[in-house]
Amino acid sequence: MDDPLVCVVDDDDAVRLSMSLLIETLGLPVQSFASALDVLADEEALRQAHCLVLDVRMPGLSGVGLQERLSRLGHPLPIIFVSAHGDVPMVARAMREGAFDFLQKPFNEQVLLDRVQEAVQFAAAQRAARGWLAEIQARIDSLTARESDVMAGMVAGRLNKQIAEGLGISIKTVEQHRARVMEKLQVDSLAELVRLVVGVGWSAESKNGQ
């Protein structure tokens, strides 16, 4: 369910086919699309996709348009643009927006293969990291409101006494919550907790204030 998939998008049937065949020589599964909208419609493919090989100029939604849509969906996916009509501003814009590369047709086949391989590798690493963050985030989300409050105090380096004072509750209660936080986060030291929590980009803006 997490196999790398390469999606090729080009409105030219011949080009699409030849690129697909070429990339398949890497041993990677390839799915091809005739338009950018077809890609957006295929959620399954988007989930599996580790790399997008995208023609810039296409009828309907352009390659750059698709890039923008995906970006807005918070769907970080390495995109390799391929174009015969690329001009400087277009390339610069695409790259600024995070494109993985921009190749000009006719391109060297080996270059495309190399870039695709790099992109897939990059995406795989990115997915692994994302999965780990999601796991941690899930643990944090499993905390109750009060437990979150206490965790904030712990990460801030406050003593139980100070946390209790800040929340207007007794030290014993804080101890109780503290123990449950450690349990739910599956850590057995404050240091581990802090590393976990700062690792997911936590700061103190979830839903607590004290």
Next chain:
Amino acid sequence: MDDPLVCVVDDDDAVRLSMSLLIETLGLPVQSFASALDVLADEEALRQAHCLVLDVRMPGLSGVGLQERLSRLGHPLPIIFVSAHGDVPMVARAMREGAFDFLQKPFNEQVLLDRVQEAVQFAAAQRAARGWLAEIQARIDSLTARESDVMAGMVAGRLNKQIAEGLGISIKTVEQHRARVMEKLQVDSLAELVRLVVGVGWSAESKNGQ
């Protein structure tokens, strides 16, 4: 000593002058160079530089060549390329290597100004972050070998007893070092220490092993 400086590099005197004058309308100090090598030779300018406006095609060292040199020197500096002869592979390469933008001549003056302003702002933020990291790193470097060992244990979440056991010393010694670590790092809680230390990308590869 940390004033933003914009460096303009172009072998064409007229272009160099007009770009310099244009950028100066932003109220930023500008220094212009006729060749890439001149920039590399001016260490003072490189220190002050918050942004490089660089012609790609120049006799001697090219703009891309300069970018590569600076990159190898570990000198992260936002570079805005300006070129009349930009082709797709060149732009893609420059952007992949971290260029801030790539503008084609003749360019819209306002676009250049906007990008320069963004780049300077970016560089300023980057410098601030770098300065902070350097400050923390200096504190960590001021630790003695043994103190570093103990700090590693603290960040790893080990108890003083375990650290002592691992290092083959008494708990009392660990407590002593621990106190000095907190003092030197200027923190007053373990949580703060961990945040500081993981913030500088520390992991356990400095010079300790236990």
Next chain:
DNA sequence: GCCAAATTTAGCGATATCACCAAATCCGGC
């Protein structure tokens, strides 16, 4: 209204940490 979960508080004993103190030893440089 009842049930389940969340929140709250408590006691107790074992451990750990903290903040002082003082001092012996070791090692490299002048």
Next chain:
DNA sequence: GCCGGATTTGGTGATATCGCTAAATTTGGC
């Protein structure tokens, strides 16, 4: 050989944390 910093160990008392158990109260949903 002497000096200073680094490393080491010890004492003592106050505080804090940990792990366990137990239970009262509140809250929200069926």
